[in-house]
Amino acid sequence: MRLDKFICKSTELTRNEAKKLLKSGEVRVNGEVAKNAAMQVHENNTITIDGQVLTARTSRYFMLHKVADSICSNVDEIYPSVLNFIDVDKAFDLHIAGRLDADTTGLVLITDDGRWSHNVISPKKECKKTYRVWLRDTISKDKSAELIEQFKQGLQLQGESTLTRPAALVLVMDDTLSVDESNNETNEVLLTITEGKYHQVKRMFAAVGNRVVGLHREQIGDIELADLAPGEWRELTTEEVALFI
Incomplete structure (x- = not known):
C-alpha cells in the first residue's frame, strides 16, 4: 500500500494533507524519516507520526x-x-x-x-464476468452454433495483436411465446468473459458484425447482482x- 494511503486509512487526513505531512518530515517508517508518498509499506512496518504508531482501519x-x-x-x-x-x-x-x-x-x-x-x-486470475447484452441485429437460434463457437475460440478485436480469451455466449429466448408465435430469433444474449479489455464486449460484437445497444453486468465471479x-x-x-x- 502507498504510504500516503496508509496514513489516510490510519487518520482523518485527506490524501493532500497526508502528502503535506510527509514533506514536513514528521512521518517515520521503521524509524527512518519517509517523505515519498508513493513509498510501498506493508502490515509488518512500523509507521509513526511524532512517535505515535499508526494502525490502518479495516478495509471496506x-x-x-x-x-x-x-x-x-x-x-x-x-x-x-x-x-x-x-x-x-x-x-x-x-x-x-x-x-x-x-x-x-x-x-x-x-x-x-x-x-x-x-x-x-x-x-x-480468470475471474468470470457475466453481462446481459442487447443487440441491434437478432440472432437466429438455428444458426447460433457457429457464433457461439467463434466466441469460444476467441475473437480478433480491432487494434489487438492476440485473440480474446475464450468466452461463453448464451442466447436468451422468449419462453413465454408458443412455438407458433416465436420467430426463433433473439437480440438478447448472456456473455461471460474472463478479461477486461477496453470496451471489450462492444468490440467483440463489432468483430462479428453486430452492435451492442444495451449492456448490463449481472455477475462477477460468484457475486450476483440479484x-x-x-x-x-x-x-x-x-x-x-x-x-x-
Missing part, C-alpha cells in the same frame, strides 16, 4: 447497482462518479474493482483494498469478500 468492501449516466471514477466529470451513491465516510478514498462505461449498468465492486481488487480484475435495485448498494458479506482473497 461494497457492491453497487450502477445506473446509466454515471462513471466509474474517483472524480465527477460530465457524469457523476458512482462513489456519490455510496453513503459512507470518505467514500472517495475507495476505488472501483472493474469499471463499466457510462452507459453500462449493473454490478460494480468497490473497495479500498488494492490487493483484493487486483484479484478481481487481473486477467491472470435483487439489488438500481442505485442501491450494500456491504459485501465476509463470505463474498473471501472469494477474492
Whole structure:
C-alpha cells in the first residue's frame, strides 16, 4: 500500500494533507524519516507520526447497482462518479474493482483494498464476468452454433495483436411465446468473459458484425447482482469478500 494511503486509512487526513505531512518530515517508517508518498509499506512496518504508531482501519468492501449516466471514477466529470451513491465516510478514498462505461449498468465492486481488487480484475486470475447484452441485429437460434463457437475460440478485436480469451455466449429466448408465435430469433444474449479489455464486449460484437445497444453486468465471479435495485448498494458479506482473497 502507498504510504500516503496508509496514513489516510490510519487518520482523518485527506490524501493532500497526508502528502503535506510527509514533506514536513514528521512521518517515520521503521524509524527512518519517509517523505515519498508513493513509498510501498506493508502490515509488518512500523509507521509513526511524532512517535505515535499508526494502525490502518479495516478495509471496506461494497457492491453497487450502477445506473446509466454515471462513471466509474474517483472524480465527477460530465457524469457523476458512482462513489456519490455510496453513503459512507470518505467514500472517495475507495476505488472501483472493474469499471463499466457510462452507459453500462449493473454490478460494480468497490473497495479500498488494492490487493483484493487486483484479484478481481487481473486477467491472470480468470475471474468470470457475466453481462446481459442487447443487440441491434437478432440472432437466429438455428444458426447460433457457429457464433457461439467463434466466441469460444476467441475473437480478433480491432487494434489487438492476440485473440480474446475464450468466452461463453448464451442466447436468451422468449419462453413465454408458443412455438407458433416465436420467430426463433433473439437480440438478447448472456456473455461471460474472463478479461477486461477496453470496451471489450462492444468490440467483440463489432468483430462479428453486430452492435451492442444495451449492456448490463449481472455477475462477477460468484457475486450476483440479484435483487439489488438500481442505485442501491450494500456491504459485501465476509463470505463474498473471501472469494477474492
